[in-house]
Amino acid sequence: MRIELEIWRQDDPSSPGRFESHVVSDAVPEMSLLELLDRLNDQIADAGGEPVQFESDCREGACGACGVTVDDVPHGPVPNTPSCRQHLRDFGNPERLRIEPLRSASFPVVRDLVVDRTALDRLIEAGGHVDVMAGTAADADQLLIGHEDAERALDFAACIGCGACVAACPNGAAHLFAGAKLAHLALLPHGKLERGRRAKAMVEVLETEFGPCGTYGSCVEVCPAGIPLEAVAAVHRERLRRVWRGRAD
Numbered sequence: 001m002r003i004e005l006e007i008w009r010q011d012d013p014s015s016p017g018r019f020e021s022h023v024v025s026d027a028v029p030e031m032s033l034l035e036l037l038d039r040l041n042d043q044i045a046d047a048g049g050e051p052v053q054f055e056s057d058c059r060e061g062a063c064g065a066c067g068v069t070v071d072d073v074p075h076g077p078v079p080n081t082p083s084c085r086q087h088l089r090d091f092g093n094p095e096r097l098r099i100e101p102l103r104s105a106s107f108p109v110v111r112d113l114v115v116d117r118t119a120l121d122r123l124i125e126a127g128g129h130v131d132v133m134a135g136t137a138a139d140a141d142q143l144l145i146g147h148e149d150a151e152r153a154l155d156f157a158a159c160i161g162c163g164a165c166v167a168a169c170p171n172g173a174a175h176l177f178a179g180a181k182l183a184h185l186a187l188l189p190h191g192k193l194e195r196g197r198r199a200k201a202m203v204e205v206l207e208t209e210f211g212p213c214g215t216y217g218s219c220v221e222v223c224p225a226g227i228p229l230e231a232v233a234a235v236h237r238e239r240l241r242r243v244w245r246g247r248a249d
């Protein structure tokens, strides 16, 4: 199977980027997007060129390290699927693909398809950790949590931090990401501590490092973890709760 590729090449954050054309003539439908890039890099290296830089780690949808834009869609044409789990067979054995980095003003390009997503780290850092003097490990059943709350908290905790939601948003907002963290922790007893402080600090980073949320919903269409739009509402709810209560928790 022959695929023509247009690949974004950029030497460093300050260089202008460009698309470079390549052909992979021995692709197979079972290949994932990252395997296709591996194959391309073998070809480039055999020809004495510089391989295309891209990020990956688990290659099974768990870590959030991968993430490229394929034909203008963050992660690729298969909805709610990370780049490492996008297989050529799932998008009609394409003849042509254009692959570029995740695009957002908050994610400067480091090189080729690699972007700097530390803005997401700063958001998490602002939320801080839950500071509980727990002593020795408590019995698991000492602090009972309702089944429904536990399940919902786990649903929000499924976010893998890939940043596709930010890249998909026309405003470059990170409300789905931040809301997943806020909603996850607000549902659990330990997370209720420092809830107001956490919301205030995270909203400050949201407002300074990312764009405003216009509730377009394009973030949920690409999220590999299936985080619901309800997470965006959680940002507003937690922020208003903090304002009304006027104190840290």
Ligand code: FES
Binding pocket: 055, 056, 057, 058, 059, 060, 061, 062, 063, 064, 065, 066, 067, 082, 083, 084, 085, 160
């Ligand atoms: S490489 Fe880990 S989610 Fe894709």
